[in-house]
Amino acid sequence: MKPINQTNRDFASLSPSVQRGSTVVFDSLADFVNRKHRQPDGFSYGVTGTPTARLLEDRIAALEGGRHCVITPSGAAALMTVVMGFVRGGDHLLMSAASYGALKTFGEKWLARMGVAVELYDPSIGAGIEALIRPGTRMICIEAPGTVTMEMSDVPAIADAARRHGVLTMMDNTWASPLGFKPLAHGVDFSVEAATKFFSGHSDVLMGAISMNDPEHYAVLRETQSILGQQVSPDDCFLVLRGLETLGLRLRAQSDATLRVAEWLQAQPQVERLLYPPLASDPGHARWKRDFTTNSCLFSMVLAPAPESAFSGFFDSLRHFAIGASWGGVHSLVAYYPAALQADRAYPATDRAVVRVSVGLEDVDVLKDDLRAGLAAYQQSR
Numbered sequence: 001m002k003p004i005n006q007t008n009r010d011f012a013s014l015s016p017s018v019q020r021g022s023t024v025v026f027d028s029l030a031d032f033v034n035r036k037h038r039q040p041d042g043f044s045y046g047v048t049g050t051p052t053a054r055l056l057e058d059r060i061a062a063l064e065g066g067r068h069c070v071i072t073p074s075g076a077a078a079l080m081t082v083v084m085g086f087v088r089g090g091d092h093l094l095m096s097a098a099s100y101g102a103l104k105t106f107g108e109k110w111l112a113r114m115g116v117a118v119e120l121y122d123p124s125i126g127a128g129i130e131a132l133i134r135p136g137t138r139m140i141c142i143e144a145p146g147t148v149t150m151e152m153s154d155v156p157a158i159a160d161a162a163r164r165h166g167v168l169t170m171m172d173n174t175w176a177s178p179l180g181f182k183p184l185a186h187g188v189d190f191s192v193e194a195a196t197k198f199f200s201g202h203s204d205v206l207m208g209a210i211s212m213n214d215p216e217h218y219a220v221l222r223e224t225q226s227i228l229g230q231q232v233s234p235d236d237c238f239l240v241l242r243g244l245e246t247l248g249l250r251l252r253a254q255s256d257a258t259l260r261v262a263e264w265l266q267a268q269p270q271v272e273r274l275l276y277p278p279l280a281s282d283p284g285h286a287r288w289k290r291d292f293t294t295n296s297c298l299f300s301m302v303l304a305p306a307p308e309s310a311f312s313g314f315f316d317s318l319r320h321f322a323i324g325a326s327w328g329g330v331h332s333l334v335a336y337y338p339a340a341l342q343a344d345r346a347y348p349a350t351d352r353a354v355v356r357v358s359v360g361l362e363d364v365d366v367l368k369d370d371l372r373a374g375l376a377a378y379q380q381s382r
C-alpha cells in the first residue's frame with residue numbers, strides 16, 4: 001500500500017493541522033507532468049509549502065488587506081526575496097538609510113556588485129523622493145518608523161510618487177504590524193513583516209511575510225521563494241498561526257504599556273531624548289498621528305552624555321528587561337547600539353549611542369522600577 005496521508009474521517013478541531021511533506025504525490029503520470037501548473041497557489045513539491053503554510057499565508061493576507069502572501073524563513077529573507085524577485089543588474093534601487101541592517105548590507109555588498117545602483121535616501125523624506133527617481137529606478141524600499149532610530153517617512157507621499165513613475169514600492173511594516181498600519185491601503189505594492197516579532201509574539205520562531213494584491217507579483221514571488229529554496233517549516237507555521245490568535249490583544253496591551261513607559265522615561269533626568277513617534281516631541285509625530293493607529297512596543301532613547309562604561313552600569317543592573325536582539329515578544333528586552341554605528345550611517349538621526357527598548361506584557365510598575373534602578377546605576381558611573 002502507498003502510505004498516503006489524506007486528511008478525512010470525522011475530525012474537526014479549532015487548531016490547524018500541521019501537514020508535513022517534502023514529496024507531494026500525484027494520482028497519475030499526467031498530473032505529475034503538469035505539476036508546475038499548480039503554482040503559484042497549489043502544491044507540487046514541499047518547497048512551495050504545504051496546506052499549513054497556505055493557511056497562514058491566507059490569514060496574513062487578510063490582516064494586511066491583501067489578496068496574496070508569501071511566507072519566508074525569516075524577516076530578513078522576506079526583504080531579500082522581494083528585492084531578488086524584481087531588481088536586476090542595471091536597475092536603480094532607492095533604499096531608506098534607516099532600513100533594516102541586513103537589507104542595507106545586501107544592497108551595498110551584494111546588489112552593488114551585481115550591477116544594481118543602490119542609493120540610500122533620507123528616511124524622513126516625503127514627496128521629495130520624486131526628485132531621486134530616475135528612468136532606471138525599479139523599486140523603493142521603505143521602512144517606517146526606521147530601524148533603531150525611528151524616523152517617520154511619509155509613506156503615502158512616497159507610494160504616490162512611485163506609482164506615477166511606474167516604480168515598485170515595498171515597506172517593512174514590522175513596527176506597526178498590519179493592525180497599526182496597512183501599507184497596501186496606502187498604495188504600497190509589498191508589505192513585509194518580520195513575523196518573528198509581533199505575529200509569533202513569543203521570541204521562539206523566525207519567519208517573514210510578504211503581502212500584496214497583484215496576482216502577477218504573487219507569481220513572481222512564489223517562484224523567487226521556491227527558486228531560492230526559502231521554505232518554511234509547517235511546525236513554525238503552526239506557532240505563528242497560534243500567535244496570530246492573540247495578536248490583537250498583545251498589540252493593544254503592549255502598545256498601552258509602551259506609551260506609559262516612554263512617557264515616564266521622558267521625565268527622567270538621565271534621559272536626554274526619546275526616539276518614538278507616538279510622543280508629541282518626536283519629529284515624526286504628525287506623520288505617525290495621521291497614518292498609524294498603534295504605539296507598537298518599541299522605542300529608542302539617547303541618554304545624557306556619559307562614558308561608554310556607564311552603559312554597563314545601566315544594562316547590567318536590569319533584573320526584568322533581558323538584554324538581546326529582536327523585539328515584539330511578551331518579554332521586555334533592551335538592546336545597545338554604540339555611537340560609532342550611528343556616526344557611520346548616512347543621514348543619521350543622532351551621533352550618540354542608542355538604547356532600544358521593547359516592552360512586553362509584564363506589569364508596567366515592575367518595568368519602571370527596573371528602569372529606575374538601571375538609570376540610577378548609569379548616573380553613578382557618569
Ligand SMILES: *Cc1c(COP(=O)(O)O)cnc(C)c1O
Binds near residue numbers: 073075195196207208
Ligand atoms: C527583526 C526585523 C527584521 C528581520 O527579521 P528576522 O526574522 O529577525 O530576520 C526586519 N525588519 C525589521 C524592522 C525588524 O525589526
